[in-house]
Amino acid sequence: MTSSTKHPLFGFMPRRVTAKQVKGVIDGNENPFTRLPHSPQYLKILEARKKLPVFAQMEEFYEMFTKHQIIVLVGETGSGKTTQIPQFVVYSDMPQTKKKLIACTQPRRVAAMSVAKRVADEMDVTLGKQVGYSIRFEDMTEPGTTFLKYMTDGMLLREAMHDPDLERYSTIILDEAHERTLATDILMGLIKSLVKRRKDLKIIVMSATLDALKFQKYFTIDEPAPLFKVPGRTHPVEIFYTQEPEPDYVEAAIRTVLMIHRAEEPGDILLFLTGEEEIEDACRKIKGEADDLLANDPDTVGPLSCIPLYSSLPTQQQQRIFDPAPPPRVSDGPPGRKVIVSTNIAETSLTIDGIVYVVDPGFSKQKLYNPRIRVESLLVTPISKASAQQRAGRAGRTRPGKCFRLYTEKDFMKELEEQTHPEILRSNLANTVLELVKAGVKDLVRFDYVDAPAPETLMRALELLNFLAALDDDGNLTALGSKMSEFPLDPQMSKMLIASPEFSCSQEVLTVVAMLSVPNIWLRPNNQRKEADSAKQLLTVPDGDHLTLLNVFNEYQNNLHERNWAWNNYVSARALAQADNVRAQLLRVMERLEVDVVTKSYPDQTRHYIDIRKALVCGYFMQVAHKEGEKGSYLTVKDNQVVSLHPSCGLDTQPEWVLFNEFVLTTRPYIRTVTEIRPEWLLELSANYYDFNLFTDGETKRALQGVLRKQIKQTSKKRIAASSDMLQPQKKKARTGVS
């Protein structure tokens, strides 16, 4: 046969294909998408694909897919669903002929990238051509050519804001739906109403077993969505429970790790703990005890290496988890063992082969949102059954394993929740609500959520968006709100950016916002805390932490030629590079929206900083605190929460009025990333919120009323000169060297 005769897909009827037809093409000589002969690599991979459980069910899949608009598909790890199902859909949808795409969403960027690469290889095409991926900062697709696109769920949600009918797609596959990310949850809601308008659009919701029924019920059109089941391919894991509850789970975990090391067969250990400090501490203790064992009993106990794993660890150190276990100390001595002590990152995001033992104390840190006081906090919380199951499964990836749960079987059965609460129930939804409104959802409260958030959470979001003037009093999107929704940011920050030209400081506000969008930039190595603190002191701007962030970024930019600048100044080069990237993206959005990107030169830096701080007030006027008494405690405006300045705060005095970026609840309530502001800015720039009629009586209200009275008295004087001179402490003038 030659490729010039009959097309390999000749006779394929869209959405009527059979497994026999498809298998014929897959086994054929010619690639139907490139019209080239299949490569040797293709044939080699094909052998492996054919062994996947899902491959044997192709016929069954096509029967169900042809008949139904929505399918719920469950498959355990190793079933091959993420790589194979989208390919099956390609042969049925024939997207290459209809100029439509098939999307497969992933909660994480790395997954979208790596699966796309794998599938491109399986289909014998170049990544970025027929098969591509789309993630923030990177679009590896070719319009008109790409027909299978792996993407992050957040990316598809962004597209849905602009095209609520998702016209470009013929089938949408929501993978890892059981993880219930905010974006996947919102997409499910949007898609449920979309399938009524677009009868030609097919949906596959892929998930782990436990949630299937919930999704089937949720996607009931006339009857519940049918379930397609794919068996997994993992090894059995034996579960052990403690007889009694453990009073100290860290201590119990360390003891269990050492017990395994002494008594169990060779094989690596994975221990789950909750955070950086706990992990570093446990590693030190395990290492110490293991060294003692080795010294006392070198004939029966092998060496042990202990490796910490959490997200804020530099990439290079994260790679250590793939190092082999240490060799025996003497040849034919007892073999070495590796123990990885990890946060939840090893539960979903990172898979480590060779783990045979899992130690699960049953806790993780989880985000929680309290709408009453508008605070998101991190709390050590018991995990769910689903999560415990996922953790145990990590022991059975390469061979049969064991999982030691440091709680009783009774507690597992009775106390643990079935599922982790979905993110939508634990988050501040200001951003999400803006996205939904932009996507055309009219009634946020009656929107068909898989799990509906607390009404109070929605009210808080609507209230904020209304005060920011993103929504009018009837809840409709304003022109400003529409612009704000274009930024991948919290609404306060997009508001700041859009307001920044009024104060001639868009360049500066862009930097501040970018710096607020990346993880903590300050490094503080355990053994160099003093050095790190004094390095930070040198970069600090005493007027406020926001200005310090601006200063750090500018210094970083000015010293790009100096290779170790970041390291020498104890700031994270990775975070700064990320901020640079975010800044560039935000700048592109500004230009697209035709928001002026301006800056101006000032004779003196104090004036410059005043303008930037005024722009901050335009976004964050609801996050203001007023000093009460002399003990350094503050009261948040309107909510009247007693808070303190976070110890990381760089202010050199305790100003009467401050604006803060975050309210964090740890050992005490703190406000973090704090900048001094003037009360008259609040009255001038956010009169709606600071309307005395809407203000309950109290210290802060009285203080503001005092400010207003003083202002009225001074109207005859030259306003700007008078107020700025009066309010500038002498020493600041001295420091900037200008006056």
Added chain:
DNA sequence: GAGCACTGC
């Protein structure tokens, strides 16, 4: 005088 669980746009 604390501490960033983890993602994502």
